[in-house]
Amino acid sequence: MSQIVLKMEGINKSFGDAKVLKDVPFELKHGEVHALVGGNGAGKSTLMKIMTGVYTLDTGKIYVDGEETVITKPLDAKNKGIGMIFQELSLIQTLTVSENIFLGNEIINHGMRDTKAMNQKSKEVLDKLGIDVDPDTRVDTLSVGMSQMVEIAKAVSKDAKILVFDEPTAALSDSETARLFEMIGQLKKEGVSMVYISHRMNEILKIADRITILKDGEHVITEQISNMTLDKIVSYMMGGSQGGGSKFEWVEREYDQNAPDVLTVEHLKINNKISDISFSLKPGEILGFAGLMGSGRTEIMETLFGLRPKLGGKVFLEGKEIHVKDTKGAVKAGFALIPEDRRKEGLVLIHTIKHNATLSILDKLTKKKVFLDEKKANAIVNGNMKQLNVKAEGINQEIGLLSGGNQQKVVIAKWINSSPKVMMLDEPTAGVDIGAKGEIIKIIRSYADQGHGVLFVSSELTEMMAICDRIITIFDGRITGEMSRRDIKSEEELQNAIQRSE
Ligand SMILES: Nc1ncnc2c1ncn2[C@@H]1O[C@H](COP(=O)(O)OP(=O)(O)OP(=O)(O)O)[C@@H](O)[C@H]1O
Numbered sequence: 001m002s003q004i005v006l007k008m009e010g011i012n013k014s015f016g017d018a019k020v021l022k023d024v025p026f027e028l029k030h031g032e033v034h035a036l037v038g039g040n041g042a043g044k045s046t047l048m049k050i051m052t053g054v055y056t057l058d059t060g061k062i063y064v065d066g067e068e069t070v071i072t073k074p075l076d077a078k079n080k081g082i083g084m085i086f087q088e089l090s091l092i093q094t095l096t097v098s099e100n101i102f103l104g105n106e107i108i109n110h111g112m113r114d115t116k117a118m119n120q121k122s123k124e125v126l127d128k129l130g131i132d133v134d135p136d137t138r139v140d141t142l143s144v145g146m147s148q149m150v151e152i153a154k155a156v157s158k159d160a161k162i163l164v165f166d167e168p169t170a171a172l173s174d175s176e177t178a179r180l181f182e183m184i185g186q187l188k189k190e191g192v193s194m195v196y197i198s199h200r201m202n203e204i205l206k207i208a209d210r211i212t213i214l215k216d217g218e219h220v221i222t223e224q225i226s227n228m229t230l231d232k233i234v235s236y237m238m239g240g241s242q243g244g245g246s247k248f249e250w251v252e253r254e255y256d257q258n259a260p261d262v263l264t265v266e267h268l269k270i271n272n273k274i275s276d277i278s279f280s281l282k283p284g285e286i287l288g289f290a291g292l293m294g295s296g297r298t299e300i301m302e303t304l305f306g307l308r309p310k311l312g313g314k315v316f317l318e319g320k321e322i323h324v325k326d327t328k329g330a331v332k333a334g335f336a337l338i339p340e341d342r343r344k345e346g347l348v349l350i351h352t353i354k355h356n357a358t359l360s361i362l363d364k365l366t367k368k369k370v371f372l373d374e375k376k377a378n379a380i381v382n383g384n385m386k387q388l389n390v391k392a393e394g395i396n397q398e399i400g401l402l403s404g405g406n407q408q409k410v411v412i413a414k415w416i417n418s419s420p421k422v423m424m425l426d427e428p429t430a431g432v433d434i435g436a437k438g439e440i441i442k443i444i445r446s447y448a449d450q451g452h453g454v455l456f457v458s459s460e461l462t463e464m465m466a467i468c469d470r471i472i473t474i475f476d477g478r479i480t481g482e483m484s485r486r487d488i489k490s491e492e493e494l495q496n497a498i499q500r501s502e
Pocket residue numbers: 015018020038039040041042043044045046047087391392401402403404405406431433
């Protein structure tokens with residue numbers, strides 16, 4: 001079956017002076033999974049937001065089932081059976097799972113919202129997708145991964161025949177990702193057509209039927225996935241200039257193994273499960289925590305950063321015991337945390353790039369405690385933008401308007417600027433394109449080279465293998481092993497170590 005369910009022709013879109021999409025075509029066949037790929041800021045989310053009525057096109061045409069269709073608001077798209085799972089989670093934090101699923105679609109009985117019926121129906125959808133969450137739970141108590149699954153359930157519950165997934169797996173664990181892929185396979189069988197945006201090329205090669213690649217707002221190629229390879233995709237994305245960006249080579253780093261610890265953690269207790277964590281970190285060392293989602297990696301970092309109370313144990317920074325009560329105290333002591341979910345702790349979206357990138361060093365930039373040293377701030381932030389290759393109109397642009405990957409780069413800049421003694425990174429490259437990933441890894445390594453300590457968590461083992469000097473494995477809240485990077489021969493070996501419970 002190769003019936004075309006949706007076609008976009010000559011799509012143009014500008015924001016102010018910035019031309020973001022230039023004559024872009026796009027086509028979706030019945031029951032296909034169509035990957036949409038390109039570097040950060042290439043225009044993927046924008047193209048899909050035009051298709052779903054979040055943005056309106058400047059010029060161009062959209063056909064649904066062969067019929068020219070005007071889509072100027074989300075309702076137009078919804079009426080045509082088009083749904084989208086957004087890159088930025090769109091759930092309302094203070095509502096329950098089921099209230100979110102039925103938002104704008106409430107079941108009304110005798111003029112009242114029928115919570116019971118909505119919970120019941122939500123449960124059906126969640127069960128069908130194998131998502132284990134009580135529909136009555138408030139969304140702000142869910143993990144990032146679980147919120148993402150609920151977001152997907154919400155879109156699927158509307159019986160869409162076209163579904164757009166914008167980086168659905170950036171916050172998912174391996175098992176959640178596997179479940180999502182099963183779900184996509186199921187929807188495909190039901191004849192749903194899907195657009196799948198991701199920076200994880202292995203996922204694209206695994207589940208897509210066709211691929212469209214964008215570069216700087218222009219269409220590069222649309223092709224059967226069977227005619228593509230990883231190297232080909234990367235070279236189309238990067239314009240042939242950075243084909244090597246997809247490979248991260250580990251290079252052994254030098255640091256003084258006998259130097260006194262920059263960080264020592266003794267018998268840290270966070271809750272009943274994570275109750276005895278001990279490790280140490282040398283200046284200049286990059287220490288990775290490897291484990292499954294939910295193993296406790298994030299919680300350890302959050303506790304050191306004062307986001308969770310410490311129930312027991314001791315923490316020493318440069319040999320001195322510290323008692324961190326909140327994040328302010330943690331920053332003051334010399335910690336930084338680049339969080340898994342930038343929306344929760346990383347950025348103020350309505351503020352400028354400059355404001356966000358200097359948030360962590362305001363006191364250092366403030367003259368006589370009143371005025372911001374604009375010149376110095378500008379120099380620092382312009383330097384960040386260049387170093388991290390942030391795509392934006394300028395440092396005074398509102399950060400919420402940047403593409404997802406570019407926002408993440410600003411989070412990294414913000415914390416590098418604060419020059420912490422111990423930098424903690426939790427999935428720092430989620431949503432970052434393959435070229436910039438290599439850049440970020442280089443930046444983290446050079447930060448460590450200056451004698452700072454780095455704690456690193458990533459669910460992408462390739463990345464752990466490329467960056468860490470030493471890796472501690474965690475299973476279900478317990479440290480189960482420790483390996484020097486030098487001794488790890490393959491990714492499989494690390495994978496196996498992570499899955500062992502003792
Ligand atoms: N509302 C907006 N106002 C101004 N500029 C915008 C707006 N939305 C997007 N842009 C700009 O349009 C360009 C394309 O952004 P888009 O979000 O489509 O990229 P993307 O391909 O999805 O990237 P990523 O992989 O990082 O998510 C970027 O330069 C971005 O800053």
